[in-house]
Amino acid sequence: MRYEWLDDYLMQKRAVTKDLQPVWNWIRYHVGGRMFAAVCLDNRNRPYYINLKLDPEEGAFLRGQYKDIIPGYYSDKVHWNSINPDGEVPDDLLRDLLDKSWSLVLAGFSKKRQREILGLTCCGTECKTCSFYGENCDGCNECRGKVFHAPEGKACPIYACCVQKHRYVNCGACEMLPCDIWRAVRDPALSEEEFERSVEIRIRNLSGGVKNGI
Ligand code: SF4
Ligand code: SF4
Structure with missing residues (x-):
């Protein structure tokens, strides 16, 4: 196979696992199972x-453009596509198609479940790395934004805007990112520099499903 980068590329994407299906001898890559x-x-x-997997229209278009892309082998031929691993599909295009497949399958879950699978809050924080997790807070996904630092009886302003108002999976879908609400909701213990760094990390966490903002 000429796409030697493929396994590393897929495994550094957020929430990806893989296994070997022994009967078919397929290495399968999963998101959320x-x-x-x-x-x-x-x-x-x-x-x-x-x-x-691709949107059916895009799959049909690409099959017409590249002889090395055909209807999915041993799969649903409307949604799935098979690519010749020694063919002429450009590397950048294949990366883009793999990203789209990951996004498409992830989008099949509820938005709450997508946040759980990604292991991120709507503002791109990994709760499990937060010192408050398990002590003061089970994560904003669990308490519908009513975290301990939110105004009494209300959701955190970021959660209220992103999840309740816009119905996004997370702020990564918003062109305002990082907005004034992000700037206003901050841990007072952080210095200016630490806060800017946390914004940078969270934006990277939200971009493209890549682990640890790589
Ligand atoms: S305060 Fe709660 S919601 Fe915010 S990052 Fe920590 S555990 Fe998650
Ligand atoms: S305006 Fe956009 S980036 Fe800001 S909290 Fe709302 S959804 Fe998130």
Whole structure:
């Protein structure tokens, strides 16, 4: 296979796991337990197809543009596509298609579940790394934004805007990011520099589903 970067690329995406389906001899990549890509191996463990999911119209268009993209082998042929691992599909295009497949499969879950799968709050924080987690707070996803530092009886202003008003999965979907609400909601213990760094990390966490803002 000429796309030697593929496994590393997929495994550094947020919330991705993989396994080997022994009967088919497919390496399957999952998000939230659902497959979004697979490398199909022959009986000598050489890849013969890369399978991924696309919007049906885009899949049909690309099949017309590239002889190395065909309807999904051993899959639903409307949504799934198979790519020749030794063909001429450009690397950048394949990366883009893998990203789209990941996003499409993730989008099949409820928005709350998507935040759980990503392990991020709507503002891009990894609750499990927060010193308050488990002590003062179970995470804003659990308490619908009514975290201990929110105004009495109300949701955190970021949660109220992102989840309740705009119905986004997270602020990564918003072109205002980082907005004035982000600037106003801050841990008073952080210095200016620490706060700016936290904004930077959270924006990276929210971008493109990549782990640890790489
Ligand atoms: S304060 Fe609560 S919601 Fe905010 S990051 Fe910490 S655990 Fe998550
Ligand atoms: S304006 Fe956008 S970035 Fe700001 S809190 Fe609302 S959804 Fe998030």
